[in-house]
Amino acid sequence: xxxxxxxxxxxxxMPDRLMSADPSTWPVAADWQPVVDxxxxxxxxxxxxxFLRARLEAGAVIFPPRPLRxxxxxxxxxxxxxxxxxxxxxxxxxxxxxxxxxxPGVALPPSLRNIFKELQRDLGTPPPKFPVPGGxxxxxxxxxxxxxxxxxxxxxxxxxxxxxxxxxxxxxxVIRQVSAGDHAVVFMLWGAHAQSKRALxxxxxxxxxxxxxxxxxxxxxxxxxxxxxxxxSQAREWKVAxxxx
Numbered sequence: 001x002x003x004x005x006x007x008x009x010x011x012x013x014m015p016d017r018l019m020s021a022d023p024s025t026w027p028v029a030a031d032w033q034p035v036v037d038x039x040x041x042x043x044x045x046x047x048x049x050x051f052l053r054a055r056l057e058a059g060a061v062i063f064p065p066r067p068l069r070x071x072x073x074x075x076x077x078x079x080x081x082x083x084x085x086x087x088x089x090x091x092x093x094x095x096x097x098x099x100x101x102x103x104p105g106v107a108l109p110p111s112l113r114n115i116f117k118e119l120q121r122d123l124g125t126p127p128p129k130f131p132v133p134g135g136x137x138x139x140x141x142x143x144x145x146x147x148x149x150x151x152x153x154x155x156x157x158x159x160x161x162x163x164x165x166x167x168x169x170x171x172x173x174v175i176r177q178v179s180a181g182d183h184a185v186v187f188m189l190w191g192a193h194a195q196s197k198r199a200l201x202x203x204x205x206x207x208x209x210x211x212x213x214x215x216x217x218x219x220x221x222x223x224x225x226x227x228x229x230x231x232x233s234q235a236r237e238w239k240v241a242x243x244x245x
Contacts (some may be wrong), residue, residue, distance in 0.1 A: 016093055018062040018153060021052035026068040029075035035177055036068065039170040048166030051155065061156040063088050067167075069097025070148050071174070073141035078146035079178050081186045081235055084194035087151040090159050098147040100214075101137035108135045114214040114226060122232045148174060150197065175200045184242040186235040190214055190226060207238045 021024075039045040055062060064109050066072065082112045085099025089109065096103045100112050108116070112135050119125050135209045141147055155161040178185055187206055189195045191213030197221040201208055211229035219226040 010096070011117065012229050015065045018052070018065055018067065021049050021056060023178070024051070024070075026066055026072075028068050028071040029045075029073075031076040032068075032071040032174070035173050036071065036170070039173060044166045044169045051165050055155065057181075061092070062099040062153050062162075063090065063092075063156065063165065064095035064153070066097045067152040070099070070141065070146055071082070073098070073138065074144065074146045076177060076181065077183075078144045078145045079185055080183065080239060081188065082097055082146045082148060082175070082178055083188045084175075084190070084197060086148040086193045087149050087163060088154045090154045090161070091240055092156060095154070096136065097152075098137055098141055101141075101147060102135040104134050104136045106135060107221070110216045111214040114219045118214070118227055118229065119232050122230050123236070136142075146174075146178065152194070168210075170199055174196070176241070179206060181239075184238070188231050188235070191218065209234060224226045 023036070028036050030118035040049065051063065083099055088097070089102065094102050094106050094109070100115060102109060102112065137145070137147055148171060151160070151163045151165075151167045152171070153162045154166065175197055186205045187201055187208045189198060189208065189210045194213075195210055198208060198210075209229070209231045211224045211231065212221055213228045214226045
């Protein structure tokens with residue numbers, strides 16, 4: 001099956017899946033462009049693109065339509081909080097290119113429901129009012145929260161289907177760039193996978209918060225339950241203390 005370009009869709013209609021393995025169709029903020037270009041020029045980046053092209057030509061349904069959306073909505077110079085996820089939701093219509101976020105109108109996945117639950121417990125913010133009704137976290141992304149999955153594509157119905165195909169090299173570079181930046185940043189590492197990236201972060205300059213993953217399977221489990229972790233209030237306090245940064 002030939003790849004279908006964005007231009008093949010009617011005007012004003014956005015695809016619900018990846019339509020092309022051409023990274024020039026995936027916009028990013030200008031200050032992320034060098035790290036993205038370096039990655040796709042590398043052997044690993046070229047191998048990843050070849051894999052994506054082959055899967056699309058084989059008829060695979062791949063999400064999300066814009067794999068680099070986190071780097072589009074949150075410029076490097078504006079990052080103040082990083083929340084690491086693993087890979088996109090694999091249900092049709094769910095993933096929108098931001099870790100833990102779902103497209104408007106989509107039912108809240110259990111992990112996101114627990115994130116909102118902890119947000120309300122910690123800050124008293126009712127989920128329907130923050131950021132907007134529903135589960136889209138675009139408003140977080142446009143206000144300095146980098147919602148970064150470590151693997152940026154997935155096939156329909158198959159979790160972690162693109163893990164180990166190369167995306168991790170790019171997202172590790174993104175984490176390193178944030179860590180090396182001029183601003184003090186809060187990193188929220190939820191679960192063992194996110195915490196495996198801790199070595200990439202200079203924790204003498206940044207605030208690193210760790211807890212279990214917000215999944216119902218682990219959100220209440222000791223020794224670091226997600227529910228009750230207080231990460232949102234700690235992030236707010238850190239932001240106030242480092243406003244000059």
